[in-house]
Amino acid sequence: MFIKFLVKKITFLFKQNQTPPIETQSAEKKTKGLSDKLKDNIDSLKLIFGDSGDLKIHEILFGKNLELSGALIFIDGLVDSKTITESIIKPLILNKNIGDGMEIENMSMDIIKKTILCSGDMSEIKDQTQMIEGCLAGETVFLLDGFKEALLISTKGWEKRNVTEPQTELVVRGPREGFTEDFRTNTALLRRRIKSPDFKMEQMKIGRKSLTDVCIAYIDKVAQPRIIEMVKKRLEKLEVDSILDSGYIEEYIEDAPFSVFPTVGYSEKPDVIAGKLLEGRVAIIVDGSPFVLTAPYLFIESFQTSEDYCIRPLYASVTRMLRLMAYFISIFTVPIYIALTTFHQELIPTTLLFTFANASEGTPFPSFIEALIMVFSFEILREAGLRLPRPVGQAISIVGALIMGDAAVAAGLVGAPMVIAVAFTAVAGFVIPVQIDSVSILRFILMVFSAALGGFGIAIGLLGILVHLASLKSFGVDYFGTVIPSQDLQDSFVRMPLWSMSGRPKDIAYIDKKRRKTFIPSTRRSNDHQET
Amino acid sequence: MPYVIFAFLVIALIDFLPLIKQKKYKELFCVGAFFITGVVLSILYVSGVVIPSPMVLLGDFLKKVLHLSY
């Protein structure tokens, strides 16, 4: 009956969503125009912002005989005070000959913008909401008494973390810079790598309270318009309070929220994102999060690391197959061990069977419960290792695993082969950090199947996973399409040399299919000494 | 016996609810026909009634009537 309650709760949750959007604060916000009285504007601003300490209102008088009175409004900390003084206050105050040649009436905002202020990025705004948004985004609002328009001058400048090497994707070879929390730095990092004009970045603001900048980056004629449209449509549908990290967006726009496999990729390294953009994918950059999302994310991508493309192809292919095997091992070792020791003892060679029998002679639990205890304790140790500060964490997880395993065997609670199997799966699970959630969940499901039905249970579990993988689609692209023999096999199980991978991925790229002419290395054509 | 009934209940729950909601009665009728044959046959089988298998019947028919057999 718990299930029925669960179903009702989830369906209610979604029904409630279908009702016409409830009165949210954004709908009723009438676009209140600015009044020409400077005082009224300032008072209304004070009313809206309340007495938040970091709101600065700076009234200045300028003009030849100080007849113009204006006000600068900005949030302290978000703005760079040096640029404000340089590009706004100095020109206004020091320029003595404002207003002498012209009367006050035809003195308009764009004259000030064009002639007086010397800041690159200015825009005129007419209503209060834009003013508030601009002010909160780190821009200075310039109000002039007697004029309805206001001027937004971009003076962003706050404390930023500088570009460092990301902790998650450590590489031996290949670029080491990673994204930071600052939106503009991230877009700049990408722009520096792809300098072609086709590289488009469409910006939008999401989240009623957080107004986070979200940018959809893609390369025209390489990314399919169908995919771009789909990403935009899904992003626009978000009526959310706040977006604090790209993880939020990932959950909203991914294809199968209940599946164990992630269908939206993320990375912290600009060269990885640049590579994916050039393959025809769409990137989503979120202000305040160093992780940039990539839209159609396939299963095989979790086995591709940025280092694969910086080292020579043969070794890269070997490591890629190693990762695939590690993934397979980390899911299947414990279930197969359970199936072997409880169902199909005839498969173990006789001498090995006796060692297993000796090992599990005194142990009280059946092997499934044994496996459950060990896997569960390894997961706890892993989590503990992650949460503690860096140096302490590593030590704890390793020492804990050793002591725990050894003590369990000594106490006769668990057989020694079981500890080896579980340790092996735990270590193999770390090889592919991206799929860590699918590994730990699938391992558990398969353990249940193998405890219930042995080898046949594992076969059924495997087939179930394969069918689920085949049915998954990420933004209209088959999630596990690498099994069909096609041109994309060049970069899936093995990494073919760069000079032979001339086409972009078949079902992701759009018209511009060729990324490089197939270049045959010189050794083939003629021997080297003729080269020089 | 209870498992069989429970299984068929679940199948009915999954298949027929959407059909009824979408008011596709022609489909409901066809699928219902197959569903009922399934239920009847399984109830009979589980309660031990020997159901003549069509393949054996056809085999005998071929052997006796048409003498077409090895």
Place this chain on the structure above:
Amino acid sequence: MQIDKGKITAVQFMFSVACYMQASSLLTAFFVGITKQDSWIVVILAFLVCLPFLFIFISIMRNFPDKNLIQINTLVFGPVVGNIISAMYIWYFLTLTSLNLRDLSDFVHQTIMPKTPSIVIMFLFLLVCAWAVRFGIGVVTRYNTLFSIIQIVILALAVVFTANLIDFQNFLPMFDQPAMEYVHGTHVVSTIPFGEVVVFLMITPNIKLPPKKISKFFLWGFVIGGIVLVVVILRDTAVLGNVLGLFSLPSFETQRMASLMEALSRLEIMFASVLIILLFAKVTFLYYVTVLSLAQIFKFETFKPFILSIGALAIVYAFILYSSSMQHVESGTNATPILWTLFEFVLPMLTLLIAKMRKLPQTEEVV
């Protein structure tokens, strides 16, 4: 009006034909009892006998590129007779699904898990198949390439592992049985593994390829499947010799004896799981074809409602079909081949002849 819009590439089609035929490679119990050590000759004869019928299937596909078998029947034989023939075909597909399901549960019963009730084996297996069929042709044939290649690799491994047991003298008393045995054997083999390829006429609209080029891929898939069957039989006869006729599952016994050294022995569970996965591909495909043809004959726009009801029917039908596996083998060698010849050879030939006589494909544009 095409129910399942999914498209599969030509290579996928080729390998699903090969995978479909490889699935019945282990269950050679039928004809091994008849022609003991000459079974491999019978398989080659059956392969040659089925080649012309394969070309019949290919020309049907070429004449009606965007129609599946049910639509062809109604078009060629007219609505009333066409529907009767289509109904017979649907019964044929359903029986094939149940037979293969029965084969699987007998296999799992006799080798891996004798005490598990076969209802559990069948129910779980069919649950996964139903889940695959729900997503249409794309998922059903997605893994056939992988499965087919894995089976070929495992077969090569098996031959290497049984190298020390192989004795070529076991083939020798060739053509030692009366001629009638060979005719019977060829008939059985040409209907069970080879003739079942008629099922692929149901998915002609789903192949992403101009009709003219289908024949090359269909032929190659058929050849790969045929070669695998012959190699399996050759290996079994070479290893078991005159003991071949004793066993109900000769291939499994051979794989049980296969061993390289002391450590690399006892690998039959690896071969058994490959067979389970291949049978999964075959049963899913047959299940998909049954459900698709039902939806086609009743002209629905989606086949999803049929899936679970037909699944339940297939399980019960599998229990009713044969009371025991001996009866299954006995009728499999005597009655079934004659029945299946009607579906696999006579009816397709008839459809092609009538289509040629009424010069149907051309008039079809006019209508």
Place this chain on the structure above:
Amino acid sequence: MKKNFTTSVNRIISVILCLSITLLTTGCWDSKEIDTISIVTGIGIDTSQNPDEINLTAQIGKTQPSGGALQQDSAGGDNDSFLVMEATSKGILSAFESMNTKNSRTPFLQHNQVIIFGKEQAEKGVQSYIDVFLRYYQMRMEVWFLVADSKAKDILTVKTQPEKNSAISLSEILRDETNISESLRINLKDFVSRLIEPTSSAIAPIVSVQKGIDTTFLAVDGMAIFKKDKMVGQLTSKQIDGYIWTMGRIKEIPLEISLDPGYGNMQAFNIKCSMKPIIQKDGVISVSLQIRGQMVLDEIKGFDSMNLNEIVPLLQRAANEKVHQDIMNCLSEAQRLNSDIFGFGTAFHRNYPKEWKSLKNKWDQLFPKLKINTDIKLEIINPGKIGASLNMEDKK
């Protein structure tokens, strides 16, 4: 997107429902924990008092708990690693059932290494008890088939030193035997395929308990010959050499030559034997055996005042002669017992299917008169490390 989302949620929930139902109700039928099974490593079958019952001995591997608190008592290591259980009943499996009552764990036969028939049971007839080894799903075909020279029980109860478990030690011995030739060890499949052949008769190695200086060990010497399914005779180790030479499939075999001028010891290897049955016009059947091979001279004694070039041809001729002699007396023994252990019958059946129909029922009369004409050519290609031996003076 919203609408079919709820139905897909319903579907997922119900699929999980179905799966959990089946999995929870599964009583894990086939699951048997390792410590609840008793691993049978050897089966012995002997006659018992009343005729239609048999006395079954099963050797079960015992496991010492290696880890944990129960460490102390196993430190001694004196207690052996297997226990033997006995039961008498009509059938083999019923014997195991009755054994089961005494032993808390269910017998697990998949790891059985050897099937040993006692001498009297072999003489009484083997076929009736082979059926279970083919039919029962736990029996494997590559199990070794042996005949005990006395009672199978004594073989299984003996405590051999190197390998604690005597059945495993038996399979180790048989594995070393194959260094000489494949045809020395017989697994169940070979034995059964011989039983099925109407004319050929099966053969199985004989195992006996030998008393060493302070230990007892098992020796595999001699072959039991079966007619139909009864043991009719025995081949001594000398006659076995003849059997090995005719069957071929030899890896390497020692040859010991003693002549009046001296004594030589050689190792023959790289041997190709081909056996062709021949039916002459007048209906007389014979078998031509062609053996080609190479030998290495390992040891010489005597041959004083002869240099190597004379010794080598001498030994070569003697070796060929010895092989011919071995084959002949093995054949005579087989013909005396009128049991075709070489499988000549099947060879005739395979190469002359048409004539075989007439030969088949006359085979029992034809086989004793069968002739083997041998064409043996074994050359010594390598005289070993030293050329002339010590007492040879080099004659010019």
